[in-house]
Amino acid sequence: MQPKIATGEDENKVKSELEELVSSGWQLDKNEVQVAKTYHLASYRNVKFLSLEIMSRSQLKNHHPVLTTTVSSVTVHWTTHNPPGLTEKDTLMAKYCDNVAEIIGTVDPEESKKCGSAQSQI
Numbered sequence: 560m561q562p563k564i565a566t567g568e569d570e571n572k573v574k575s576e577l578e579e580l581v582s583s584g585w586q587l588d589k590n591e592v593q594v595a596k597t598y599h600l601a602s603y604r605n606v607k608f609l610s611l612e613i614m615s616r617s618q619l620k621n622h623h624p625v626l627t628t629t630v631s632s633v634t635v636h637w638t639t640h641n642p643p644g645l646t647e648k649d650t651l652m653a654k655y656c657d658n659v660a661e662i663i664g665t666v667d668p669e670e671s672k673k674c675g676s677a678q679s680q681i
């Protein structure tokens with residue numbers, strides 16, 4: 560694991576937080592300059608709840624994710640643009656996402672509804 564930590568950060572702190580995140584299902588991607596995770600949810604209603612909580616928090620903190628939603632999943636990417644790299648803002652927001660997802664409750668990918676399936680109702 561060779562994450563790109565932004566200049567000016569406490570490198571050891573951010574790295575150890577990233578290790579914790581990776582052990583709880585986050586992945587480093589885009590040349591290890593981003594962390595990403597997909598949450599699978601039981602309903603579109605829960606997709607909406609989780610997205611809205613993440614968006615509200617990111618508005619408050621002025622730190623915004625790339626958020627991709629499907630009928631049954633939310634994928635979140637965090638990085639910092641200036642200075643470029645991973646920062647404590649990213650790790651804090653990632654942990655926030657995990658906390659909210661735990662409260663809402665996630666499901667295994669196989670249990671989540673697929674778009675177009677007979678069960679796929681909001």
Ligand SMILES: C[C@H](O)[C@H](O)[C@H]1CNC2=NC(N)=NC(=O)C2=N1
Binds near residue numbers: 621
């Ligand atoms: C000017 C403003 O503070 C910046 O553009 C903020 C906004 N939101 C941001 N969000 C994220 N994820 N990374 C950033 O570097 C960032 N920068």
